[in-house]
Amino acid sequence: MADLSVNFAGIHSPNPFWVASAPPANTAYQCHRAFEAGWGGLVWKTIGDPIVNVSSRYSSLDIAGNRMVGFNNIELISDRSIETNFKEIKECKKRWPNRALIASLMTDTKENWHEMLARALDSGADGVELNFGCPHGMCERGMGSAVGQNPDVMETIVGWVMEATQLPVIVKLTPNVTDVTRPARAAKKAGANAISLINTINSITQVNLDTMCPEPYVAGRSTHGGYCGPAVKPIALNMVQSCAIDPEVGLPISGIGGISNWKDAAEFIALGSTNVQVCTAIMHYGFRIVEDMIDGLNDFLDSKGMKSVNDLRGLAVQSVQKWETLDLHYQRIAKIDYDKCIGCNLCYIACEDGAHQAIALVSPNGQGLGPGRLPGKAIPQIKEKECVGCNLCSLVCPVEQCITMVDVPNDQNPLSWKEYQTRLASGKMKAIPAHD
Amino acid sequence: MQVKTKRSKQEVAEAMGEIEPCYRKQEAKVEADRCLYCFDAPCIMACPTGIDIPGFIKKIATGNLIGSARVILESNILGASCARVCPTQVLCEGACVMLDRDEKPIKIGRLQRYATDALWEKGVNPFPKKVKPNGKKVALVGSGPASLGCAAELARLGYATTVFEKDAEPGGLNRYGIAYYKMPPAVAQQEVKWVKDLGVEFRTNTEIGKDVPMEKLLADYDAVFLGMGLGRTHRLGIPGEDKAGVVEALEFIRWIHTKPLHEVPVGERVAVLGCGNTAIDAVTQAKRLGAKEAVIIYRRGEGDMTAYPYEYELAKKDGCNFLFHTAPVEILGEKQVTGIRLIRKQVGADGKATNVAGSEFTEPFDMVIMALGQEKQASLWQKLLPKLKFDSAGRLECNPATGQTSMPKVFAGGDAVSGGREVVNAVAEGKKAAHGMHALLCGKPVNGPIQASRLGHRDGAKGSGFLRPVRVPELEAAYKKERNAKSHG
Ligand SMILES: Cc1cc2nc3c(=O)[nH]c(=O)nc-3n(C[C@H](O)[C@H](O)[C@H](O)COP(=O)(O)OP(=O)(O)OC[C@H]3O[C@@H](n4cnc5c(N)ncnc54)[C@H](O)[C@@H]3O)c2cc1C
Ligand SMILES: Cc1cc2nc3c(=O)[nH]c(=O)nc-3n(C[C@H](O)[C@H](O)[C@H](O)COP(=O)(O)O)c2cc1C
Numbered sequence: 034m035a036d037l038s039v040n041f042a043g044i045h046s047p048n049p050f051w052v053a054s055a056p057p058a059n060t061a062y063q064c065h066r067a068f069e070a071g072w073g074g075l076v077w078k079t080i081g082d083p084i085v086n087v088s089s090r091y092s093s094l095d096i097a098g099n100r101m102v103g104f105n106n107i108e109l110i111s112d113r114s115i116e117t118n119f120k121e122i123k124e125c126k127k128r129w130p131n132r133a134l135i136a137s138l139m140t141d142t143k144e145n146w147h148e149m150l151a152r153a154l155d156s157g158a159d160g161v162e163l164n165f166g167c168p169h170g171m172c173e174r175g176m177g178s179a180v181g182q183n184p185d186v187m188e189t190i191v192g193w194v195m196e197a198t199q200l201p202v203i204v205k206l207t208p209n210v211t212d213v214t215r216p217a218r219a220a221k222k223a224g225a226n227a228i229s230l231i232n233t234i235n236s237i238t239q240v241n242l243d244t245m246c247p248e249p250y251v252a253g254r255s256t257h258g259g260y261c262g263p264a265v266k267p268i269a270l271n272m273v274q275s276c277a278i279d280p281e282v283g284l285p286i287s288g289i290g291g292i293s294n295w296k297d298a299a300e301f302i303a304l305g306s307t308n309v310q311v312c313t314a315i316m317h318y319g320f321r322i323v324e325d326m327i328d329g330l331n332d333f334l335d336s337k338g339m340k341s342v343n344d345l346r347g348l349a350v351q352s353v354q355k356w357e358t359l360d361l362h363y364q365r366i367a368k369i370d371y372d373k374c375i376g377c378n379l380c381y382i383a384c385e386d387g388a389h390q391a392i393a394l395v396s397p398n399g400q401g402l403g404p405g406r407l408p409g410k411a412i413p414q415i416k417e418k419e420c421v422g423c424n425l426c427s428l429v430c431p432v433e434q435c436i437t438m439v440d441v442p443n444d445q446n447p448l449s450w451k452e453y454q455t456r457l458a459s460g461k462m463k464a465i466p467a468h469d
Numbered sequence: 470m471q472v473k474t475k476r477s478k479q480e481v482a483e484a485m486g487e488i489e490p491c492y493r494k495q496e497a498k499v500e501a502d503r504c505l506y507c508f509d510a511p512c513i514m515a516c517p518t519g520i521d522i523p524g525f526i527k528k529i530a531t532g533n534l535i536g537s538a539r540v541i542l543e544s545n546i547l548g549a550s551c552a553r554v555c556p557t558q559v560l561c562e563g564a565c566v567m568l569d570r571d572e573k574p575i576k577i578g579r580l581q582r583y584a585t586d587a588l589w590e591k592g593v594n595p596f597p598k599k600v601k602p603n604g605k606k607v608a609l610v611g612s613g614p615a616s617l618g619c620a621a622e623l624a625r626l627g628y629a630t631t632v633f634e635k636d637a638e639p640g641g642l643n644r645y646g647i648a649y650y651k652m653p654p655a656v657a658q659q660e661v662k663w664v665k666d667l668g669v670e671f672r673t674n675t676e677i678g679k680d681v682p683m684e685k686l687l688a689d690y691d692a693v694f695l696g697m698g699l700g701r702t703h704r705l706g707i708p709g710e711d712k713a714g715v716v717e718a719l720e721f722i723r724w725i726h727t728k729p730l731h732e733v734p735v736g737e738r739v740a741v742l743g744c745g746n747t748a749i750d751a752v753t754q755a756k757r758l759g760a761k762e763a764v765i766i767y768r769r770g771e772g773d774m775t776a777y778p779y780e781y782e783l784a785k786k787d788g789c790n791f792l793f794h795t796a797p798v799e800i801l802g803e804k805q806v807t808g809i810r811l812i813r814k815q816v817g818a819d820g821k822a823t824n825v826a827g828s829e830f831t832e833p834f835d836m837v838i839m840a841l842g843q844e845k846q847a848s849l850w851q852k853l854l855p856k857l858k859f860d861s862a863g864r865l866e867c868n869p870a871t872g873q874t875s876m877p878k879v880f881a882g883g884d885a886v887s888g889g890r891e892v893v894n895a896v897a898e899g900k901k902a903a904h905g906m907h908a909l910l911c912g913k914p915v916n917g918p919i920q921a922s923r924l925g926h927r928d929g930a931k932g933s934g935f936l937r938p939v940r941v942p943e944l945e946a947a948y949k950k951e952r953n954a955k956s957h958g
């Protein structure tokens with residue numbers, strides 16, 4: 034059994050799985066249920082001056098019968114009073130002293146920030162998370178992502194916070210920026226203890242073609258919402274790794290965005306997160322999903338001989354480098370396992386129309402029987418000379434491990450674009466001919 | 470005992486109700502989403518009419534139901550019937566790649582029904598575009614699936630087409646012969662309407678050779694299609710076949726399609742002689758109509774039955790009984806059937822079934838249904854058209870690719886040519902004959918519309934089931950043999 038406990042910027046939790054600041058973290062009742070289920074920590078639904086929400090708040094992207102592949106909301110921060118929220122945090126912390134309980138905060142003036150911090154301290158919270166990420170509603174009032182998108186303003190506000198509290202401070206970043214390392218560096222400069230990312234992405238998930246208005250529908254209108262759920266995981270991973278590898282950031286990271294199971298979590302940790310936060314998957318299936326997360330991560334660490342989840346942290350960070358460092362001489366091609374192939378020909382049409390015309394459909398005449406069980410049925414065959422190793426066919430193939438990408442060894446030394454440019458310039462090599 | 474009706478209106482309606490209802494929206498969506506949208510899909514190769522199956526399923530998945538139905542009817546004007554009556558297990562669904570992934574094949578038949586039902590319900594004309602007449606006229610004999618398939622294709626190519634049908638209503642066996650719980654007659658009637666909407670003219674109650682001489686057709690039309698199907702049920706040639714209570718299976722099934730269901734007469738103890746798909750349809754419907762006991766009597770064993778295994782399963786599930794290795798010797802009774810004298814049969818090493826001496830016994834029955842296969846109409850048609858050629862089994866000979874008979878202007882297809890197959894084969898053969906006529910009369914080959922899910926196939930759309938239909942069970946064995954012999958790679 035590996036040790037799953039983590040120390041995130043001085044905040045201890047028995048496992049790296051935290052409930053993100055969102056509807057599942059709205060009340061003491063939910064907090065109890067989450068901790069009962071086994072969650073290691075919880076970031077309380079963002080507290081601020083109570084807001085008024087609209088009715089009809091969510092919409093989703095569903096793909097081929099899979100519900101909520103992506104999830105969108107137009108909710109604001111907590112609609113409960115500041116007093117109630119802190120009272121309940123206090124109560125929860127008392128009952129669950131060994132779990133991490135974080136107060137997420139959002140307000141405007143220096144005085145208000147200071148007052149909120151005092152209340153957070155009084156509530157017994159283990160730390161605070163500053164919500165500079167909410168991309169709808171709150172930003173129109175100069176808060177949330179309006180701050181997160183402006184590193185200078187953010188630096189000032191984080192500065193106000195740091196001067197007024199001893200609690201660990203996590204800055205929650207918005208992904209609605211061109212370069213996420215800029216606000217991350219600002220947080221660092223202002224003295225924050227950690228960052229968490231990502232908050233939701235600006236989105237419109239769908240247009241109702243009868244009402245000609247997107248969902249969620251509010252009396253004939255909608256608004257730009259915040260997008261999260263499984264579909265945003267790749268974007269979140271990209272941003273997490275960008276911060277993790279940036280020496281000017283150098284802060285512990287709480288990874289968020291599309292995490293639904295232990296595997297997703299392990300990937301975030303491998304790309305530099307210390308812990309992870311989850312919202313949509315809980316909104317979809319409830320707190321019970323943490324059971325498999327704990328179990329699965331444990332087994333995985335055991336299978337890799339890792340004693341602690343901390344051994345996993347950051348292992349993949351350095352493998353992501355600039356394009357110019359990649360080896361131009363490396364070559365792989367597709368290989369079809371005909372014992373697995375079912376003859377759907379999806380690989381063929383994908384390569385033919387969408388890639389490099391490197392798969393032939395071998396003509397039925399003379400070919401006899403093929404996969405797909407019908408005599409005379411054409412079967413795909415990789416034209417090894419033409420295959421550029423793009424992976425597309427292996428991605429569309431509906432049978433697991435049927436198309437694998439195999440290395441083609443060659444006797445050339447590795448050559449990166451960078452080296453290539455230098456050697457070209459110095460006349461040490463000829464230009465690689467263009468594809469015809 | 471008198472053969473009479475057995476159940477109340479409501480009871481029969483329930484017992485004879487469709488065994489597979491139309492999918493609900495959610496079911497259809499889930500199933501359609503499961504389809505992989507194969508390119509040059511094997512299911513198409515196994516469809517005798519070559520329907521673009523992934524093409525129509527994809528459209529169901531996106532909610533484009535009218536477009537989906539159009540894809541189906543473009544290839545197969547009886548797509549709504551076929552959705553219900555095709556033996557999909559040995560056709561499209563038997564070829565689905567899902568089977569190789571150890572998953573259930575896509576329910577192509579039920580999805581096809583979902584789309585065509587939607588079109589029907591909405592009352593949309595699938596082919597609103599008027600076709601320019603090409604000035605040629607074709608007459609079609611019979612209005613079964615073969616003629617309907619041919620007429621629809623011809624109409625869409627610009628021919629003036631007239632269908633002559635001796636029966637009161639068009640549709641052939643598809644209208645009068647399909648097991649009621651698979652498909653009620655309203656479906657066949659709707660399809661005839663789609664064909665009419667294409668401009669095809671129907672003359673019912675008109676028998677060629679009697680009401681209108683064949684010569685007249687040959688003189689008045691540029692070409693003639695023969696889709697007259699098969700004739701009456703074979704006789705056994707045993708004493709007592711003329712007694713009251715002895716009916717041909719086709720006659721019995723016809724009652725079901727012409728009388729109110731609760732007025733269809735059926736015996737208390739019903740014997741069905743024969744063991745093909747028709748026999749199964751007859752015994753199952755007799756049971757559902759209220760027979761206390763319905764028994765198939767067959768001279769060979771379970772494994773020799775020509776009925777499809779799932780048809781046999783259905784009959785067993787319905788509580789029908791089977792007397793194997795048994796043959797009738799005499800039908801007993803005064804005027805009305807009271808029973809059958811039977812004899813045990815044994816199958817020798819030579820594969821022949823012979824009588825077991827001294828094994829005769831009698832069973833009481835008050836109704837006997839003869840389901841021994843249909844006669845060919847060779848002798849009748851040889852008289853009407855002496856130049857027509859028939860093979861030794863009485864099947865009308867024609868070029869399988871074009872449907873052309875030994876008389877250049879005369880084309881044929883369907884059961885009359887095949888000796889009895891499926892609705893879908895008849896439609897495909899009718900369609901092929903239409904293409905054959907078009908080549909003859911207008912000198913033009915018909916390259917059907919390019920199917921979206923084969924678009925861009927460099928080697929052309931080979932292997933479409935329409936050009937070269939495959940049937941799965943026959944192939945399974947060959948495939949296994951081949952697979953063992955060589956491995957791909
Ligand atoms: C009991 C039974 C059940 C079946 N169940 C199925 C099933 O579940 N699924 C399936 O796919 N197939 C089934 N079949 C087979 C299918 O019905 C036939 O293969 C198909 O109908 C053949 O079509 P056809 O056009 O060749 O002939 P038919 O459908 O027999 O049509 C021939 C038509 O020609 C008319 N005709 C004949 N002579 C003349 C004339 N001289 N002048 C004018 N009109 C004439 C007849 O009245 C008839 O309407 C079944 C068959 C039977 C007998
Ligand atoms: C309905 C909803 C409300 C949210 N409210 C907050 C909030 O009040 N404060 C906050 O910091 N993040 C909020 N979030 C963002 C989540 O905490 C989280 O960053 C985001 O959903 C990505 O994680 P996920 O893909 O696991 O859902 C909210 C998300 C949703 C779906």
Ligand code: SF4
Pocket residue numbers: 366367383384388389390391392415419420421422423424425426427
């Ligand atoms: S890897 Fe790319 S180029 Fe090679 S066969 Fe597959 S799709 Fe074509």
Ligand code: SF4
Pocket residue numbers: 369373374375376377378379380381413429430431432435436
């Ligand atoms: S996509 Fe995979 S299963 Fe389908 S034909 Fe290609 S290799 Fe075979």
Ligand code: SF4
Pocket residue numbers: 377503504505506507510511512513522523526564565566567575577
């Ligand atoms: S073979 Fe099966 S999965 Fe492939 S297109 Fe046909 S129905 Fe769909």
